[in-house]
Amino acid sequence: MDVIEANNLVKRFGELEAVRGVSFSVKEGEIFGFLGPNGAGKTTVINILCTLLLPTAGAAKVNGYDVIKECNKVRQSIGLIFQEPTLDDYLTAEQNLLFHGYAYGITRKALEPRLRTLLEMVELWDRRKAKIRTYSGGMKRRLEIARGLLHCPRVLFLDEPTLGLDPQTRRRIWDYIRDLRKRENLTIFMTTHYMEEAENCDRVAIIDHGQIAVMDTLEALKDSVGGDVVSVRTEDNGEAVRVLKEQYKLNPGIGDGIIRFTVPRGEEFLPGFVSGFPLRLLSVGLARPTLEDVFLEVTGRSIREQQADPLDAMKQMVRRRGRHG
Amino acid sequence: MMANFPRSVWVIAYRELLRFVQDRPRVISSFGMPLVFLVIFGAGFGRLVGQMMPGVDYLQFMYPGIVAMPILMTSVMSGVSIVWDREFGFLKEVLVSPLSRSGVLAGKAVGAGIIAVIQGCIMLAVAPFLDVPVGPGTVLALIPLVLILSFSLSALGLLIGARMRSQQGFQLLMQLVIFPMLFLSGIFFPVSQVARWLEVLSKLNPVTYGVDAIRQAFLGSEVAGVTVFGHTMGIVDSAIVVAVVGAVFLTAATWAFNKRE
Numbered sequence: 001m002d003v004i005e006a007n008n009l010v011k012r013f014g015e016l017e018a019v020r021g022v023s024f025s026v027k028e029g030e031i032f033g034f035l036g037p038n039g040a041g042k043t044t045v046i047n048i049l050c051t052l053l054l055p056t057a058g059a060a061k062v063n064g065y066d067v068i069k070e071c072n073k074v075r076q077s078i079g080l081i082f083q084e085p086t087l088d089d090y091l092t093a094e095q096n097l098l099f100h101g102y103a104y105g106i107t108r109k110a111l112e113p114r115l116r117t118l119l120e121m122v123e124l125w126d127r128r129k130a131k132i133r134t135y136s137g138g139m140k141r142r143l144e145i146a147r148g149l150l151h152c153p154r155v156l157f158l159d160e161p162t163l164g165l166d167p168q169t170r171r172r173i174w175d176y177i178r179d180l181r182k183r184e185n186l187t188i189f190m191t192t193h194y195m196e197e198a199e200n201c202d203r204v205a206i207i208d209h210g211q212i213a214v215m216d217t218l219e220a221l222k223d224s225v226g227g228d229v230v231s232v233r234t235e236d237n238g239e240a241v242r243v244l245k246e247q248y249k250l251n252p253g254i255g256d257g258i259i260r261f262t263v264p265r266g267e268e269f270l271p272g273f274v275s276g277f278p279l280r281l282l283s284v285g286l287a288r289p290t291l292e293d294v295f296l297e298v299t300g301r302s303i304r305e306q307q308a309d310p311l312d313a314m315k316q317m318v319r320r321r322g323r324h325g
Numbered sequence: 326m327m328a329n330f331p332r333s334v335w336v337i338a339y340r341e342l343l344r345f346v347q348d349r350p351r352v353i354s355s356f357g358m359p360l361v362f363l364v365i366f367g368a369g370f371g372r373l374v375g376q377m378m379p380g381v382d383y384l385q386f387m388y389p390g391i392v393a394m395p396i397l398m399t400s401v402m403s404g405v406s407i408v409w410d411r412e413f414g415f416l417k418e419v420l421v422s423p424l425s426r427s428g429v430l431a432g433k434a435v436g437a438g439i440i441a442v443i444q445g446c447i448m449l450a451v452a453p454f455l456d457v458p459v460g461p462g463t464v465l466a467l468i469p470l471v472l473i474l475s476f477s478l479s480a481l482g483l484l485i486g487a488r489m490r491s492q493q494g495f496q497l498l499m500q501l502v503i504f505p506m507l508f509l510s511g512i513f514f515p516v517s518q519v520a521r522w523l524e525v526l527s528k529l530n531p532v533t534y535g536v537d538a539i540r541q542a543f544l545g546s547e548v549a550g551v552t553v554f555g556h557t558m559g560i561v562d563s564a565i566v567v568a569v570v571g572a573v574f575l576t577a578a579t580w581a582f583n584k585r586e
Contacts, residue, residue, distance in 0.1 A: 050421050051421065052417070052420060052421060072329070072423050075421055075422060075423045076423045078421075080421050082414065082417060084414045084417075085413075085414055086414035086415055086416075086417045086418040087414070087415065087418075088340070088344070088413075088415045089413065090344050090347060090348060091340070091343060091344065091347070095343060099336065099339070099340055100418070100422070102332070102336045102339070103332075103333075103336050103419070103422040103423070103424050104422060104423060105329075105332060105423070147418075
């Protein structure tokens, strides 16, 4: 059964077309991810699906309910974890969870055992009486995960679930999420711009400029790159790209100062390539394709290059500081 | 959607109360300023003004307004606090929950009302020092008046906050809304004995009617000081004016808040 169905979603903000005809569906129990740079339209899609925004055109259903006409039924059946913290800093962890439970119409009696299980799972049971102000960024995030699950939603939306967290906390949060999926048959829709994080998904859609560029299982996406990835650094990358195109008939991409291209049997290709290449090579590498390579292949740029926009970088910094503080 | 309305009201009111109780500086500061006004204005003008009307000296005249003062400030702020909720993200948690939008706003107003009644009761402790009589009748009349005034003012705060995106407008709000409303409300001087333009402005201010009704609850209907088109406003008349204005504010706020982009 499809838990999420999006049909040709379009969202315009004045002149800006943030989402330009996005269609996809997510099956029950699946972890589905939107991978793309900041400003690609990921959050806008989540906001449409969770009824915070109205689409300019198109339609979507979550748990069989129309996000435009049946927004209250949608809201009751989904859990959300946003990019920025949405806790009340002046209340304790327990009070935040109780508020959430009451808001979803759960009685205190039904709430208590569930609250305990979840707080123990995210290892915050001992700190339940502490004000959120005293929490670290990682603790807030864990608490939000517990809160998002409190009302037993069938779909969990995670918008950049580990943005601005250290690698250790990030790994722990993913342990919870995988554990949960097994226990509660949860469907998970997430957005991220971290390649490593997208590796946790069953299926990934790469989204760029408000459109889905490709969508498939992780394995299929990696296979689609075709063979092994060779990465080289040269003294003149521009000239090297020209040579690779014209003499080697390859289709190189360039990102972070490194040229990447794929060849069928890398280990057999390399020796001849290194000795025969007309320009001086600074470094040569060979690897199995990663999502990064898929991204490069599909969009022609590396994901990091697309985030160079200083305004975006600043926004992210502010957000991160908010979470730590 | 309507089935969620009562639940939305109480859940939001519950959070407002929790926050108020836990925010001790806010509790203290909400009483500090009115008491400072009472002491300084009372000492400064008391001798100068003498009797305001037979049997009522300046302190006694000002006291009912001083009771209304923390209500004015706390209630407008509690409405505007929706801007904070937006800024710090908590509003998002509310907006994606199944709580009804109009219930959320009404809950804020109800929460403010309950807090205002508590504040009003605490301010009563000052009455004996000023020889203002407080009987059970006074308290009974006071509670609905305080509730209505607070409801109206938090509705105004919500209307201001519903579309405000940041805290930047906040200083402006203090200067252009709260202070004028405070000084043009007949707390410090009778609105009928001032310059014509001041009188007109005061009569356009809904707080004036709230203060006048509260003053009558303490000192009797002889002190009624607001006449509109030749009609002297009694307690009930004033209460109705405040309630109607509040209902208009809340409806407008709900409309502004309900729009989904």
